[in-house]
Amino acid sequence: MVFYDGCSIFVLFIPYTFSYAELKAGTDDFSPINKLGEGGFGPVYKGMLSDARAVAVKQLSVASHQGKSQFVAEIATISAVQHRNLVKLYGCCIEGDKRLLVYEYLENNSLDQALFGNKTLFLDWSTRFEICLGVARGLTYLHEESRVRIVHRDVKASNILLDSDLVPKISDFGLAKLYDDKKTHISTRVAGTIGYLAPEYAMRGHLTEKADVFGFGVVALEIVSGRSNSDSSLEDDKVYLLEWAWQLHEDNRGLELVDPSLSTCNESEAKRVIDVALLCTQTSPNLRPPMSRVVAMLSGDIEVTPVTTKPGYLTDWKFSDSTTFLSADASTSNTDQSTQFSSSAGTTQLSDPNYTPVNVSASMLGEGR
Structure with missing residues (x-):
């Protein structure tokens, strides 16, 4: 398969294909006992x-799979992307109307x-x-x-899996868009x-x-705090993790964000992670560092760029929980974005109703998911 990345032509080999019979036998005929989610x-x-x-x-549903050539092209691209911190795709199965993806098990x-x-x-x-x-x-x-440059589009804690040594591996870049180096990507397919x-x-x-x-x-703030980005069971000023983190930062109490269940913590590392996280969540994309710089700052190779401006989405927006965002009026108030809310693997996602990319949720790739 020939692929052009805008600068050069290179070849992606057809991904390994498993027979349906082998996968059927390996899962005990897709037994409910082996169902992960x-x-x-x-x-x-x-x-x-x-x-x-x-x-x-x-096992992709018949209604959701792409055409065979599109499916093979996407799998070939994903198969070629390999790194210690990415979930490995072993191959796929394409027989008749059957479409299956085979990943390493974490x-x-x-x-x-x-x-x-x-x-x-x-x-x-230290593990965190x-x-x-x-x-x-x-x-x-x-x-x-x-x-091939890839934008993941859905970086979240449930899309990060842990292997036997607790090494993190990012999953679910079947939803990723290939990113053209010379173009700004405007997408109405928010997912x-x-x-x-x-x-x-x-x-x-x-x-x-x-x-x-x-x-x-x-995600970095969740790792430090040991809590999800939104938790309505907490006190009002702690419900939204980003708001709470900024409040603590402005009061010079940032380390209070650290998970209280941790008996010990390297405070300099924790402060570094928090400061990097606040930098990564700036309103303007231009103020967020590239990930290579994030790695350098976390590693201590370079100083963390100080953040001085609280993001506008925290200072300008006021939320009222008395009116649901999913009310009939609200759902029709914005016709510019052809999006809808749907539930997938227990999480709320925004997606175009006509957009059905290959989606392998990371929450489905391990025991108990």
Whole structure:
């Protein structure tokens, strides 16, 4: 398969294809016992290949799959993108109307499960810091180092999986858009998760790699605090993690954000992560650093650029929880964005009703998801 990236021509090989019979046998005929979960595009099963590899098999629904040539092209692109901090795609199955994706199986579930789910794992500070660095390195590869530049579009804690050594691996870049280096991408197909969406992408469909940087900033704050970006069970000033983080920052009490369940914490590292996260979640994409610079700041190789301006989306917007955003009036008030809210794997996502890309939710690629 020949691919042109705007500068040169290179070849992507056809991805490895599994037979349907092999995947059917490896999942015990897609037994409910092996079902890991189900998202908007089909169920996911744990399976065992003939070579004894454990895998996560995503069975795409007939209604959601792309044409064969589009499907193969996307899988070839994803298969070529390999990094220590990205979930590995082993291959696919294309037989008749059947479309399946075969991913490596990750033993320790997703980051959101570890941080604020059933908490069967305890992540100490050093582990959290390494997870933060690993995610940053994975995004740096997607944005700047991969032969094909990729914008993930939905960076969030449930799309980060943990292997047996708690090494983080970013998943779900079946939703990613290939990014043209010479063009600004304006998309009306907003697909992401509320709480992690960059303002320019949520409001105008303006998509660049800086939208991923914003999502990373939110995830970094979740890693430090051990809580989700929105929690209505908390006191009013703590409900929204970004608002609380900025309030603490302005009061010079930033370290109060650190998860109280941690018995010890490297305060200089924690402060560095918080400061980088606040920089990544600036309103203007131009004020957010590229991910390679994020890695350098987290590693201590360069100083963290100070943040002086509270984001406009926190200072200018006032929210009232008395009126639901999903009311009939609200849902028809903005006709410029052809978007709708839908539930996938327990998370609320914005997506174009006519847009059905290959979507392998990371929350489906491990035990208990």
